[in-house]
Every structure is written in C-alpha cells, then in structure tokens.
Amino acid sequence: MLEVGTKAPDFEAVDQNGELHRLSDYRGKKLILYFYPKDNTPGCTKQACSYSENRPHFLEKGVEVVGVSKDSVASHKKFEGNYNLSFTILSDPDRKIIEAYDVWKEKKNYGKVSMGVVRTTYLIDEEGTIILANDKVKAAEDATKMLEKLS
Numbered sequence: 001m002l003e004v005g006t007k008a009p010d011f012e013a014v015d016q017n018g019e020l021h022r023l024s025d026y027r028g029k030k031l032i033l034y035f036y037p038k039d040n041t042p043g044c045t046k047q048a049c050s051y052s053e054n055r056p057h058f059l060e061k062g063v064e065v066v067g068v069s070k071d072s073v074a075s076h077k078k079f080e081g082n083y084n085l086s087f088t089i090l091s092d093p094d095r096k097i098i099e100a101y102d103v104w105k106e107k108k109n110y111g112k113v114s115m116g117v118v119r120t121t122y123l124i125d126e127e128g129t130i131i132l133a134n135d136k137v138k139a140a141e142d143a144t145k146m147l148e149k150l151s
Contacts, residue, residue: 001120001135002102008033008124009100013068013090016076021066021090023128030063032146034121035103036139039071039079039089043119043139050143052085061150068092068101069117103135121146 002008010023023031034051036044051058051065058065065087071079076089090097098104103120106113121142123132132149 001118001133002122002130004130004133006130008122008128008130009097011090011097011100013092013097014073015088015090016073016080018073021088023124026064026066026124027128028126030061030126030150031124032058032063032065032121033068033101033124034065034119034137034142035068035098035101035117036119037117038069039075040082044069045079045083047119047137047139047142048079048085048089049083050140051087052083054143054147055086057147058150061147063123063150064088066090068097070095070098123149 008023012022014020036047038044055065067089070093073091076091092098095104098117103118105118107116118135119137120135121137122130125131
C-alpha cells in the first residue's frame with residue numbers, strides 16, 4: 001500500500017464506455033480511487049452498489065469515485081448494466097495501475113496462496129497527493145466509511 005503524503009502515481013486507462021481517463025483529469029477535485037478483485041462477485045457488487053448509491057453525497061463534497069480492477073471493458077460494462085452503477089470503472093488488464101498503487105499482493109483464500117488484488121481504497125486530494133489509504137476494506141462498509149471520513 002502506498003503511504004499517505006506521497007504523490008499518487010499517474011495512470012491512463014479506459015473505462016466501461018471505452019473512454020480514456022488519467023489522474024490529471026481529476027486535478028482540482030478529490031478522488032476516491034478504489035481497487036477491487038472482480039466484477040459481479042458478492043463483495044465487489046456490495047461495494048460498487050454502495051458507492052453508486054452514495055455518489056450524490058460524494059459529489060456534494062466535491063469527490064469523484066473511480067473503481068479499478070483487472071477485468072475487461074466488456075466485463076465492466078456488463079457489471080455497470082447489471083447494477084445500474086453511476087461511476088467510472090477503469091479496466092486494468094495488464095495491472096499497470098494495480099501494481100503502481102501497490103495492491104497486487106499474495107493472498108490466502110481457504111488455505112490456498114495466490115496473487116491477486118487486495119481490496120484497497122485511496123483518497124487523493126485536489127493536487128494529486130494521497131491523503132488516506134486503507135487496505136483493510138470491508139466491501140459493504142467502504143463507501144459509508146469514506147463518507148464519514150469526509151465529514
């Protein structure tokens with residue numbers, strides 16, 4: 001996980017609509033950049049739906065929300081459609097952003113060890129500095145916890 005106070009690594013990736021996004025596109029706004037393992041899985045769906053439902057509250061506070069996983073653009077589009085998601089989801093199949101933000105780690109699941117995305121949420125300020133980093137994310141609570149921290 002990247003340290004609070006460091007500059008957020010720049011990124012360039014396409015979203016669920018095939019539109020290109022860069023970190024610099026969010027300059028002047030706060031940005032929640034959250035990383036999750038896989039579209040259409042129970043925890044990831046709860047997290048995404050909560051961010052989508054709470055998006056108006058984030059926008060009131062001047063905060064944009066962007067999710068990132070290594071799933072394809074087509075998978076993200078289906079995920080968006082299945083749950084009527086209202087925010088940007090970036091596709092990072094080659095893990096450039098995932099690795100730059102230090103969220104590709106060894107994970108244990110039912111005793112099996114494998115590499116994967118560790119659910120992590122960053123809050124980046126208007127100048128591109130990480131002001132909050134959490135890698136102990138509970139999927140269903142992430143959006144409400146972030147709203148509390150912004151109050």
